[in-house]
Amino acid sequence: MSRQDLPQPEFGSDVVVNLMRAFGIEYAAMNPGATFRGIHDSIVNYGGNQHPELILCCHEEIAVSLAHGYAKAAGKPMAAVVHNIVGLQHASMAIFNAFCDRAPILVLGGTGPMDTTRRRPWIDWIHTALVQGNLVRDYVKWDDQPASVAAVPEAFARAYRLAMTEPKGPVYLCFDADLQEGRLDRPIPLPDLARFAPSSPPQADAQVLEDATRLLCEAEFPVILVESLIPYPRVVAALQWLAELLAAPVIDLGDEHRGRSCFPNTHPLDLSGAKKEILREADVVLALDVQDFLGTLAEVDKTTREVKPVSDRPVKIIGISLNDYASRSWAQTYLSLAPLDLPITADAGLVLLSLANLVEERLQKDSRTAARQTRLSKLRTRHQALRKEWRQTVERQRLQRPIAYSVLAATVWEAIKDEDWMLSNGTARGWAKRVWEWQPERFCGGSGGAGLGYGLGASLGVALALRDSGKVCVNLQPDGDFLYVTSALYTAAHHQIPLLTVMCNNRSYYNDEEHQEVVAKARGRSVKNKVVGIQIEGPAPDFAKIAQGFGVYAEGPIQEANDLGPALKRAVKVVKEDRLPALIDVVTQRP
Numbered sequence: 059m060s061r062q063d064l065p066q067p068e069f070g071s072d073v074v075v076n077l078m079r080a081f082g083i084e085y086a087a088m089n090p091g092a093t094f095r096g097i098h099d100s101i102v103n104y105g106g107n108q109h110p111e112l113i114l115c116c117h118e119e120i121a122v123s124l125a126h127g128y129a130k131a132a133g134k135p136m137a138a139v140v141h142n143i144v145g146l147q148h149a150s151m152a153i154f155n156a157f158c159d160r161a162p163i164l165v166l167g168g169t170g171p172m173d174t175t176r177r178r179p180w181i182d183w184i185h186t187a188l189v190q191g192n193l194v195r196d197y198v199k200w201d202d203q204p205a206s207v208a209a210v211p212e213a214f215a216r217a218y219r220l221a222m223t224e225p226k227g228p229v230y231l232c233f234d235a236d237l238q239e240g241r242l243d244r245p246i247p248l249p250d251l252a253r254f255a256p257s258s259p260p261q262a263d264a265q266v267l268e269d270a271t272r273l274l275c276e277a278e279f280p281v282i283l284v285e286s287l288i289p290y291p292r293v294v295a296a297l298q299w300l301a302e303l304l305a306a307p308v309i310d311l312g313d314e315h316r317g318r319s320c321f322p323n324t325h326p327l328d329l330s331g332a333k334k335e336i337l338r339e340a341d342v343v344l345a346l347d348v349q350d351f352l353g354t355l356a357e358v359d360k361t362t363r364e365v366k367p368v369s370d371r372p373v374k375i376i377g378i379s380l381n382d383y384a385s386r387s388w389a390q391t392y393l394s395l396a397p398l399d400l401p402i403t404a405d406a407g408l409v410l411l412s413l414a415n416l417v418e419e420r421l422q423k424d425s426r427t428a429a430r431q432t433r434l435s436k437l438r439t440r441h442q443a444l445r446k447e448w449r450q451t452v453e454r455q456r457l458q459r460p461i462a463y464s465v466l467a468a469t470v471w472e473a474i475k476d477e478d479w480m481l482s483n484g485t486a487r488g489w490a491k492r493v494w495e496w497q498p499e500r501f502c503g504g505s506g507g508a509g510l511g512y513g514l515g516a517s518l519g520v521a522l523a524l525r526d527s528g529k530v531c532v533n534l535q536p537d538g539d540f541l542y543v544t545s546a547l548y549t550a551a552h553h554q555i556p557l558l559t560v561m562c563n564n565r566s567y568y569n570d571e572e573h574q575e576v577v578a579k580a581r582g583r584s585v586k587n588k589v590v591g592i593q594i595e596g597p598a599p600d601f602a603k604i605a606q607g608f609g610v611y612a613e614g615p616i617q618e619a620n621d622l623g624p625a626l627k628r629a630v631k632v633v634k635e636d637r638l639p640a641l642i643d644v645v646t647q648r649p
């Protein structure tokens with residue numbers, strides 16, 4: 059439906075909804091609140107609850123993480139509407155994750171009335187701030203509170219453009235309750251939206267590309283690192299081509315917490331599993347959209363926090379990213395300052411293709427073809443050995459109880475490999491990346507900000523974006539992360555969102571067991587107490603029952619590997635044929 063389908067706006071909030079529709083916003087995730095009752099009414103009564111359609115969430119953190127997942131799967135923003143300062147405080151964790159993950163979201167809020175003579179006693183006072191956007195200003199790209207309805211179209215158009223301009227990110231727009239609810243005394247024309255499109259991303263200049271080409275072609279052992287590069291098909295193809303031209307191993311750093319993935323694990327140059335060994339040999343590193351240089355090029359002692367480089371060999375680093383456009387001062391999400399020999403501020407995906415063309419041209423005049431052939435064949439052998447080792451691990455752990463992560467991943471793969479699958483969240487501690495036939499464009503990455511409570515909401519956003527695609531969306535869901543936002547299952551059931559959630563249920567906030575063990579050991583104290591305040595036992599939550607209570611098809615707890623395959627088959631059927639959510643609770647090992 060286009061914006062012409064809507065009648066003339068009568069109230070301020072009708073203008074907001076008119077703009078949402080004009081910008082193609084399909085959904086607005088929300089939890090109700092009276093400061094945006096004007097917008098709420100306009101969505102359901104003026105807009106007919108279509109474009110946008112309300113998605114009811116039981117917590118604002120879920121509303122925003124859902125919009126986060128949607129943005130990654132749909133490549134465009136949806137809205138999350140959050141109630142004044144209380145909803146915004148609940149939403150703040152998820153906004154931070156989206157900021158770190160550079161995901162575009164339109165976070166909309168209500169406030170006030172700012173005119174104190176118009177406030178209801180108590181509630182309108184305690185829930186009004188000056189200025190509400192301050193709460194999240196340090197981790198949104200932009201925020202605004204237009205002071206009149208006439209100012210709303212420009213604010214909205216700017217918000218959309220900034221959210222969608224690289225490096226992308228969430229924006230926050232706040233609407234005074236009076237502004238939303240007031241009757242219009244004159245028409246508010248919408249601008250010609252075609253003239254407010256997001257800017258095209260920056261390319262690198264010709265000289266610097268020549269320099270990068272020379273460095274790469276003259277390297278003895280060039281290595282390519284990718285972390286947050288978005289796996290558009292053209293980018294994945296260009297990356298493979300460049301790696302093949304250079305016979306350069308690729309280390310794909312994207313994992314279940316941050317970044318994306320851009321390289322298929324079946325490619326002979328995928329050496330992600332041998333990161334340290336490969337980096338020890340590197341003399342030139344091409345880092346595409348890498349943020350965590352120190353964490354990649356160095357090792358950390360968990361006890362002493364001492365950081366040591368993985369290699370003593372001098373290495374020249376070419377860094378291509380928009381990192382320097384994304385820093386803010388409050389949270390130091392920019393990480394430690396990396397020494398770069400050739401820093402290039404540009405869109406790495408764009409540069410990649412130009413670079414591959416230049417490298418191809420230069421290598422035609424290069425005499426070291428034989429050396430590259432030898433390197434390629436050695437790397438292929440190492441790649442194959444790694445894959446073999448992982449398959450052997452699955453076989454060795456096949457019948458262990460509790461179920462091993464490797465076996466969980468391999469069994470899920472058997473259940474979905476013939477489907478048009480999408481992995482919305484999680485990797486079963488890296489095992490999906492090892493034992494699946496990994497296609498990077500089918501993985502939506504992690505939270506970005508490592509704020510727990512991301513996985514389920516984000517997965518619902520992915521599955522919502524892909525609801526009509528026939529894809530089977532899979533969420534490999536850790537239990538601790540899930541427990542923050544269990545009520546997202548209600549959204550799944552209520553809106554019939556087809557998502558397969560496989561609980562990686564180690565009955566623990568396991569990551570912290572390791573920390574407590576390290577500290578206890580270093581202090582010569584009792585290691586057995588590491589589980590106190592961390593393991594989720596006594597009683598262990600019954601996730602299948604919880605899901606059933608929300609109206610979601612569920613099975614579990616599954617304890618035996620042999621029971622997992624048949625349960626997954628039934629759940630895939632629910633997701634694929636009935637287009638409904640399903641959850642399988644799998645009790646997993648603590649690694």
Ligand SMILES: Cc1ncc(C[n+]2csc(CCOP(=O)(O)OP(=O)(O)O)c2C)c(N)n1
Nearest residue numbers: 508509510536537538539566567568569570
């Ligand atoms: C909001 C928030 N609270 C606490 C943490 C600290 N933290 C990091 S990992 C972790 C444990 C996660 O447990 P789970 O999701 O079950 O994954 P597991 O480590 O067991 O695989 C915790 C508590 C965090 N990152 N975010």
Ligand SMILES: [Mg+2]
Nearest residue numbers: 537538566568
């Ligand atoms: Mg856990």
